[in-house]
Amino acid sequence: MNLRRLKYFVKIVDVGSLTQAADILHIAQPALSQQLATLEGEVNQQLLIRTKRGVTPTEAGKTLYSHAQSILRQCEQAQSAIDRVGASLSGSVSVGLAPGTAAQNLALPLMMEVQQQHPGIVLYFNENFGTTLSELIMNGRMDMAVIYDHRNIHGLRFMPLMKEDLCFVCPFSLAKPMKEIRLAEVAQYDLFLPRIYNIMRKVLDDAFVQNNLQYRVKCEIESQTTLNAALTAGLGATIMPESAARAMLKTSDSWMAKIVEPDVQASLSFCMSDHLPLSQPAEAVKSILLSLMSRRNVENHPLTLVG
Template identity: 85%
Template sequence: MNLRRLKYFIKIVDVGSLTQAADILHIAQPALSQQLATLEGEVNQQLLIRTKRGVTPTEAGKILYTHAQAIMRQCDQAQSAIDRADAALSGHVSIGLAPGTAAQQLALPLLAEVQRQHPDIVLYFNENFGTTLSELIMNGRMDMAVIYDNRNIHGLRFIPLMKEDLFFVCPHSIAQPVKQIALAEVARYDLFLPRIYNIMRKVVDDAFIHGGLSYRVMCEIESQTTLNAALAAGMGCTIMPESAARAMLKASDAWMAKVVEPDVQASLSFCMSDHLPLSEPAEAVKAILLSLMARRTVDNRPLTLVG
C-alpha cells in the first residue's frame, strides 16, 4: 500500500468530494481518481460510493479510513522521532481527562511539569466522557486518557490507578446533612444521573441492582453546569465520585455523604492503545502524569496506586 495514496484517500473521505480534495491536494482530479482506483485495486474492494452530493465511504472504506489514520499518525511520529534524534523532545501530545475525575485536577500541575521538563512539547487536553475518549485512543486519534474504567476491551490497555468512593450529593433544601448514607436510603430520593453509556452510571446501576433496590432517575444530565443548577433549585440529588462531589458542593448548595451498606467505588485508570506505540514525547508525558497521580492526595491522605 502506497502511503501517498492513503493520504489522498483520507483527504477525500474528510472532504467528501473528489473535486474539493483534488483542489486541496493540488492534483488534477483525473489523476486523483486514478490513485483511488489503484488503491481499490490493491485492497480488492470498493472504498467509496459516488453520489450527486459527493462521495461517502463503503463499509470497507470506513475500515481502511480508521487504519489509514493510525498508519499516517505512526509515520508522522516516526519522522518526528528521526528529526529530533539529537534534539530536545518536542511535538504534540493529546490527553483525555474524563470530567468529574480526580485526574481532572491534575491538568494544571501536569502542564506546569511538562513545561518545566520538556518546554517544546505542546499538550492538548480533551475533557469528555470516558466512552468517547477510549474510542479516540482506539482509533489512534488520541494518545492517552485517565478515565473511570478498567474493563478488558480489545484495542485498549488499562493501568489501574486508584479507586474513589462514591458520594451522595443532596441539596440542603431537601434534607439535613449526614456523613454516611445507606444505598437503600439513597434509592428513596429523586436522582440525576448520566446516560447509561457512561461508566459512572453503570457503576451506580450495578450497585442498586445487586442490592435489589428500586430507584428513580428523574433526569439524565451530562452537563455539570445543568446538574449544579438542578441541585441548587432543590429538584433532586445525584451520586458522584468523591473528588467531583466536593467540587460541586458550593455551586449546588448541597452536602455530601459517603454511600455505605455497601461501599460503592469507581476505578480510575490510565488508558492507552494496546497496539499503537506512544511517541517519545507521549512516553515522557505518560511518565510525568503517572508520577503526579502517585503523589496526589485525596483528603490529605496519600493516594494509593493499585495494580
C-alpha cells in the same frame, strides 16, 4: 500502496465526503477520485460506497482505515524520531481528562512540569466524557486519557490507577446533611444521572440491580452547569465520585455523603491504544502524568490505590 494515497483515503473517510476532502487536501476532486480508484485497484477491493449524502467505508474500507491509521502514525513517529536526533523532545501531545475525575486537578501541574522538563512539547487537553475520549484514542486521534473505566475493550489498554468512592450529593433544601447514606436510602430520591452509556451510570446500575433496588432518574444530565443549577434549585440529587462531589459543593449549595451498604466505587484508569505506539514526547508526558498521579494519591488518603 503509497503513503500519499493512504493519507488521502483516511481523510476521505474522516470527513465522509470526496468534495470536502478534496478542498481540505487542496487537490481537484477528479484527481482525488483517480487516486482512490488506483488504491482500490491495488487492494482489489471496493473501499467506499458513494451515496447522495457522501461516502461510507465498506467492510474492506474499514479494515484498511484501521491499518492506515497505524501505518501513518508510525511513519510520523519515525520522521519525528529522525528529526529529534541530537535535539530536545518536541511536538504535540494530546491528553484527555474526563470531567469530575481526580486527575482533572492535575492539568495545571502537568502543564508546568512538562514545560519545565520539555519546553518543546505542546500539550492539548481535552476534557470530555470517558466514552468520547476512549473512542478518540481508539481512532488514533488522541494519545492518552485518564477516565473512569477498566473494561476489556478491543483497541484500548487500561492501567488501573485508583478506586474512588461514589458519593450522594444532595441540596440542603431537600434533606439534612449526613456523612454516610445507605444505597437503599439513595434510591428514594429523584436523581440526576448521566446517560446509560456513561461508565459511571453503568457502575450505579450494577450496584442497584445487585441489591434489588429500584431507583428514579428524574433527568439525564451531562452538563456540569445544568447539573449545578438543578441542584441549587433543589430539584433533585445526584451521585458522583468523591473528587467531583467535593468540587461541586461550592457551587450547588449541597452536602455530600459516602454511599455505604454497600460501598460503591469507580475505577480510575490510564487509557491508551493497545496497538498504536506512543511517540517519544507522548511517552515523556505519560511518565510525568503517572508520576503526578502517584504523588497525588499518596497525599490524598480517601482514595484507594490500585497496585
